[in-house]
Amino acid sequence: MNTEADLFKSFEKDCDLYSIKVEQIPIWERIRFRTFREITRKKGQGQAHTHHGAGINSHLKGLSLWLKYSIYKNPYFADEHDFLFYGHQRRKLEEDGYWWDIYCDPIHEQNEFDYIHVESPHLMSHHNPAKTQYLRYLDPIRYTGTLQRRLGIRTPSIPTDIISRLQEAEEEIKSRFDLDIDLISKVRQSLHVRNTILPLYERLLDRINPDVVVVVVSYGKETFIEACKRLGIPVVELQHGVIYDHHFGYNYPNDENKSTFPDYILTFGEFWSKNVSFPIPGNRVKAVGYPYLEQRLKMYDDIGRSKQLLFISQGTIGDKLSQFAVKVHEDDRIDHKVVYKLHPGEYERWQKEYPWLVESDIRVIDESKPPLYQLFTDSTAQIGVGSTAVYEGLCFDLDTFVFETENTDILQPLIDKNIATSIKTIQDLNAALHSKNTKKFNREIFFKSNATQNIIDELKYIQDYGTTNRSIIQN
Template sequence: MMKEPTIENFLEFEKKYKCNSIKVEGMPIWSLYRYEIHNEIKKQTVGRTAEGSEPPINKKDLLTMALNALKPFNYRNVDVLFVCDGRRSKNADTGVYENIYLDEISKKFNSVILEQPENRKHSTPNGMDNVYFTDRVAFKTNLAVKLSTKFNTPKRKRYEAGVRAAFTDIFKAIKEEFGPDITDKMVDEMVDRMYYYEITKKYCGKILDKAQPKLIVELCYYLINNFAMSELGKERGIPTAEYAHGFAFPTHTPMQFNPEERISVLPDYHLTYSKSQEDEVHFPDNVKLVPVGFPFFERERDRYKAKYPREEKTIVFISALAEGEQISKMAAEVSEALGDEYRVIYKLHPKEFGYYKERFPWLANSKVEVIDNSENHMFRYLAESGTIVCTRTAALQEGIGFGCRVILLNFGDTALNLKTLIEKENIPLVDTAEEITDLIKNNKAAFVNPNGMYEPNAIENLTRFISEIMMN
């Protein structure tokens, strides 16, 4: 009997076959690609996985990255090196695109922010004088993979042979235990990831030679630059900390490991928004969890609430990559059922901006107000709304923090991930647009106490943590 690809079964498989200890050409390739491997197993079995990715690279993208890549790195002897992607939100008051996680704390230290391109782009102006675009690594890795694939170079053949030798039996065991044969697809993609990682680590090493930081802080440790920085930190004795970019869930593969694992590409610390995350996040036991809160949320909540008064008859639906089609259909149906008396907002995931008109055509023919840009932060829509309708997205906790009533959609693993919160707060879990309409009309969406969702005094907590690390 085949096993379901639950996180528990996946972790059991990893432990049984010691997957995270396997290296090819010195690279811990399973650890670098385990999220995608688990997603592929789920995709071919239960059919649910995180969708959405960057569009294929083109010549214009390469030119843009090449021009940014020409800029030299001139930062020396910084205290803190921050590493992140290029996702920024526009401040409606200043016109500046902010990194809501790192900008504020970076200003308190002698620091530099390394910013990877997001969809091959950066949002400017960013209002910062300590941001360096790392397009050089994106340019070099994409070019190297393209050329190696086109010409099937000897190096690529060597990498492929190494991956097949190390993982053929592992992928055979995956087929036997879970069902799908993912060998050829995963081998090809893991070889690509080896190119990305090798080039990225070499590049990041040169940056560390110049920057000489006392601490590396990463946003989303499983981005390729951050994998490299974590391993380089261990090799060079530089502490590394990941700052959470949202609330984690117990089925999210990158946040779940067997406790005895020792993985070189993981950070030393994981900084969370809340003590509640200790029950949801399970890193190896040598990665320390530190609750610090979320300064941006703490600072901006009152400002947005004052600027955008709540309208109880405004409902905001939060899209999710894996269920965007289902959620958007419900939003259109609810909007039609509620009529002009209510305002229905549909907040797309940023990766849906470019394709939703083709994939979700029913939105164009509805009265739903679709948010398909980052001109205003999510907080505006949470401040304006009386009710939030979503799956297990991290926006749920933000909505609760803003005092929104809550309706949860019974899609994917929402019921599993939020079981404790649903039972404790008696949050309705619905399957149909009719149920949502009834709950809204009869004022039966759940109200959860907004206090306690985030650790208080967040900026002080972060400042203290960084200062203590640098003093050691």
């Protein structure tokens, strides 16, 4: 059981945080995910992704991006399109030499939609050459908003009674988690961002006039989604990662709503659709599949394997998992070659944060080559904690082991269904490697087949419904 998550749920309920509004804007839903992430980080969980700094160099880089993309790939210069895709900025370099948005590009290449694709910068840059054909960058919006906030334009005012309630909530966090979390600053910053970029998003949507908007990762895009809802444009989210009952970007109490949640969410399979309590009706949660995975399974279908144990890392647990990997690599009882695959969010910092990996002769994958799916086909077993990649690896018939940490609950369903084996020690791993007690993985439940066509069909249906019921969606 994830103690912090359960404490957090009771904390937000006891403090009645969903009822707090500033000028009719529900503020808790905008800071909820980031607040819990800060709590877990301060409690010792690692950092999921690398973030750029906030010094003078960062500001100068932002200025240069603002100037460059005010001319090149400026979204305000785009024509009208039926679909607007707000993709994932962390692209993946594929064997064709292009950087893919792996969630959207398999759909785009079918040429079924009149679309425009927009993205935010990743670590203050954009990956090129991009696979996406009709691509625009959101840097003009992002950095125009930043400039306004630096100049103090549209600064929000928080009523004294709201400040008092937030202070009470801060005291509760201190009491329950023994941490100091500045909720007031989070609210002020979130409202300031909203005030500065909401008009910019509305102007962009007026320009493109889409029938449907598709997003990848909805949390963090609350203001963009608000702009869509104000204009009556249906918003659809494509699943991008693990969804579980302690993921506060998706799981909400049954009696609570999130006004800036997408109107629809398209999941990888029925397992994910039923795994959490989404703040939208169940008939708007559709299992469609994962196009990128389905494509790659066909591509790597007949490649040979070796006796290889693949560690699937991620920043939140990389410290403990990488230390365990080194111990496994050095233990004579384990007759498998060990490969440690870093998450892209760890590429730039692993040598500093995991010095034991640097000192070891273990094979560390810290770039996009070889592709993850190539590593799956080369391996016979995998170890992870809470990554989507572990579920993907099961599609390649890998023996799967879950390294027990405070985040094990993310993969607990696999343990409960006897699909994966939980391990704590090298002795556990050695025994599990020589056992065949796990059940066969039912891919269809987790990753529905015919994914690309399923998504196309759902988007066309939503387009038809949305154009005739825009007033309903707006309300």
